[in-house]
Amino acid sequence: MALKTEEMVLNMGPQHPSTHGVLRLELQLDGEIIINVIPHIGYLHRCFEKHAEAMTYPQVIPYTDRMDYLASMYNEFGYALTMERLMKIEIPERVEYIRVIMGELQRIASHLVALGTYGADIGAFTPFLFCFRDRERILHLFEITCGARLLYNYIWIGGVSHDLHPDFKRLTRDFIKDFKPNLKELNDLLSYNRIFIERTANVGVLPLETAINYGVTGPNLRASGMKWDLRKDDPYSVYHKFDYEIPVGSGEKGKTGDCWDRYFIRVREMEESLKIIEQAIETIPDGDVTSAIPKRVKPLEGHVYARVENPRGELGYFIISDGSLNPARVKVRAPSFVTMQVLPELCKGFMVADVVAILGSIDIVLGEIDR
Amino acid sequence: MKTAEELFNLLKEKFDDSIIELKSDKPVDPIITVNPLEVDKVCLFLREEKDLQFDSLMNLSGVDDANGEKIKDEKGLETIKGGTLSVYYHLESTSLKHKLTLKVSTSREKPEIVTVTESWKSADWHEREAYDMYGIIFINHPDLRRILMPYDWEFGYPLRKDYKNPEFYQGMKVPY
Secondary structure (H helix, E strand, C coil): CCCCCCEEEEEECCCCHHHCCCCEEEEEEECCEEEEEEEECCCCCCCHHHHHHHCCCHHHHHHHHCCCCCCHHHHHHHHHHHHHHHHCCCCCHHHHHHHHHHHHHHHHHHHHHHHHHHHHHCCCCHHHHHHHHHHHHHHHHHHHHHCCCCCCCCEECCEECCCCCCCHHHHHHHHHHHHHHHHHHHHHHHHCCHHHHHHHCCCCCCCHHHHHHCCCCCHHHHHCCCCCCHHHHCCCCCHHHCCCCCCCCCCCCCCCCCHHHHHHHHHHHHHHHHHHHHHHHHHCCCCCCCCCCCCCCCCCCEEEEEEEEECCEEEEEEEEECCCCCEEEEEEECHHHHHHCCHHHHHCCCEHHHHHHHHHHCCCCHHHHHC | CCCHHHHHHHHHHHCCCCCEEEECCCCECCEEEECCCCHHHHHHHHHHCCCCCCCEEEEEEEEECCCCEEEECCCCCEEEECCEEEEEEEEECCCCCCEEEEEEEEECCCCEEECCCCCCCCHHHHHHHHHHHHCCEEECCCCCCCCCCCCCCCCCCCCCCCCCCCCEECCEECCC
């Protein structure tokens, strides 16, 4: 006769080191097995969208930095791109190249945090330090470019605020040269570590159909086996000029779309980003980076939805203009917000300790979920 | 890949004029407006039809059109009477690579729209957010609660254009 057990409710968070911010998960348990997970979000809610309605269009940019604070460059990139589409601004080639370089550096920096903290979450502390050491080099590159390490206000509507520093190319080349062996080191330390694989392979498998229906995008979707990247599938900026691959999960260590796949897709994406940066830095044209910045941003009445491939997935901006100096509506389609919904599906049937592994593998940033 | 006109013609064969309407006079994206109480059927058709295959809901956002009568009180604070609230749906087909924007308008006094969670699970939180921020009721939604604001927030819907800050929240003065 089966033993009758009682359901237990356990709170994880809001203050929990592996929730990457302030997130509360209500776990419904049968012993140690997860029956359901109910995420409670909103602890970092600052009502960015309401603020944006009171600002002029260029003033919104610093606010976008503060959403996904690990990928601020890309948030600005997306916002600037949306506004340029709304106002039909042609921007100089050099600006496009700078944006791509910054965007890809930011992608590497963001993935390094994701991978490092993921290791730390499930007990491997050393890779965390290695990742932060490398990320520091990228933050230094950002610092010499615009003076800030995390919240840049660098990419403006129609241009960028400063041209590249004279040392930028040299330092970036140095970084790429040093970073390649470091990636191998990361693989040896963490990716192919037996204990790490035991913890992540076959855990939290996300089937492709579920992923699409839940609107999961970015590395999480690609890990489930779909070759979908907005840089190739809905091309923007100058990404079409570069030669790079879109890595897809294949279930190398377990099933396609498990935690290990989601982890490793990010390692491989960093390699591809390096390729893009290498090509861009060698072929970047000369030019004035501020020439296309409009003195007065006053778009015509209308609305636009534009999106970019953020390190976490599809970052979309929906902007409605009523013809005045302030936006009538700015809605952000935050990739983490949408991805977060699928968490209960991933966790069901696994152990409490696996929740940490699953949550880390989908790489959320609460600043973006709550906005 | 199909244009908005072609998609609209496909829809027109299935649904009559009281349900859908095409608007492409404003710049950038053309829109198809849909009746708020039929939007679930239109969406299910868009998802299931072989030539359409809109398998992904990119974005769903509530909007306050602020097109009603604006009344100022003695403090100079505005209240809007009448007019509409809207929801925009941005759809995409990942296999056929076409996109579509739907718009649904509903009255400000009784904002009710049928949920599309049956077609796309991703609509769940988006709709909860639209409810939280604009007070739009999504009929048949499985779990319509506040999502970003506190569950006990009883001072209205923050993204409405005529939203007023409460003076106190749980004994704390709000404009501190």
